[in-house]
Amino acid sequence: MNNATDTLIPAPRTRVTDLTQRSHTARRNHLIDQTFKYLGVAATFIGLIVLAYFIIDIAIDGIGRIDWDFLTSLPSRKAEKAGILPAWAGSAWILALTAIISLPLGVAAGVYFEEYAKESRMNHLLEVNIANLAGVPSIIYGILGLEVFGRLMGFGESLLAGAFTLALLILPIIIVATREAIKAVPSTLREASYGLGATKWQTIKWQVLPAASGGILTGTILSLSRAVGETAPLIVIGALAYVPFVPSGPMDQFTVLPMQIFNWTSRPQAAFLTNAAAAIIVLLLITFIMNGIAIYLRNRWQKNLK
Known part of the structure; x- marks a missing residue:
């Protein structure tokens, strides 16, 4: 009986370890998703800012000439x-x-x-x-x-x-x-x-x-x-x-x-x-x-x- 009890003790620890690893993996994947999300938003804003700068610069130079x-x-x-x-x-x-x-x-x-x-x-x-x-x-x-x-x-x-x-x-x-x-x-x-x-x-x-x-x-x-x-x-x-x-x-x-x-x-x-x-x-x-x-x-x- 003691031998049987000893063999059953590691099982909960193994399940806890698996759950911990899955939790770490989920947090890591969530962090990666959020990182790519904010990188995409930053890239979009950079492109929009550059585009707006060029349009404003062109408008300042040429808007007064249009008649x-x-x-x-x-x-x-x-x-x-x-x-x-x-x-x-x-x-x-x-x-x-x-x-x-x-x-x-x-x-x-x-x-x-x-x-x-x-x-x-x-x-x-x-x-x-x-x-x-x-x-x-x-x-x-x-x-x-x-x-x-x-x-x-x-x-x-x-x-x-x-x-x-x-x-x-x-x-x-x-x-x-x-x-x-x-x-x-x-x-x-x-x-x-x-x-x-x-x-x-x-x-x-x-x-x-x-x-x-x-x-x-x-x-x-x-x-x-x-x-x-x-x-x-x-x-x-x-x-x-x-x-x-x-x-x-x-x-x-x-x-x-x-x-x-x-x-x-x-x-x-x-x-x-x-x-x-x-x-x-x-x-x-x-x-x-x-x-x-x-x-x-x-x-x-x-x-x-x-």
Whole structure:
């Protein structure tokens, strides 16, 4: 009996030791989680503080230069008379043409891959390539656009060549956004449509796409807000740094706000740097407005899905 009692005594100690080790492990994991949490918060605040510093510095330099004459005047060799009319008009042309080209192609491709494509090596290869294209440097698209649209198709240095090039740049983003938006549509909506006798295309056209329109528009606007700040592809295409006229058609030569900013910042006169700061504010406002619209559409779309 004594031997049996002696063998049973260490068991509670072992359980207490295990519980102590688990408690130490839990406290350590909690400490690690809290450390990463506060590091993430600190990194976020550092980024926001740096961004706020740059925006405030640019606003101080350029906000006084923005007026109606600055927005409606042509570029000039005299900084006091220079304006951004051709630049923002060219940006508006580029945005409109890029949206017209990329939106139907991106949505159609997204619908095909999500609703019609079957499991095959070819489709899998296409999906992988589309995902990889989103990470290709933008200047590569500029080289491709110069050869295909500028030379082979004869668009030259026109707005149309720049729009097709930027459409290629943002097409993968629109395709991915379309697929994700369609995935988020409840399957019960499709089943109800099929139950009423609708065909697959009728279901997609009248039920799936309207329900997914908020997500699709959100992805499209975010991709266009990226395109409005792109400079490298347009430089390769042949966008001009100095354009003393407003484009009147898709085959005209053009400049855009990033190109105009680059042109002014490369000049030594301080007055041109003030113009560049003012143009940056205008470009930031366009980007913030587009992102705000995208956020509003996303929130409204999520509420409709719920």
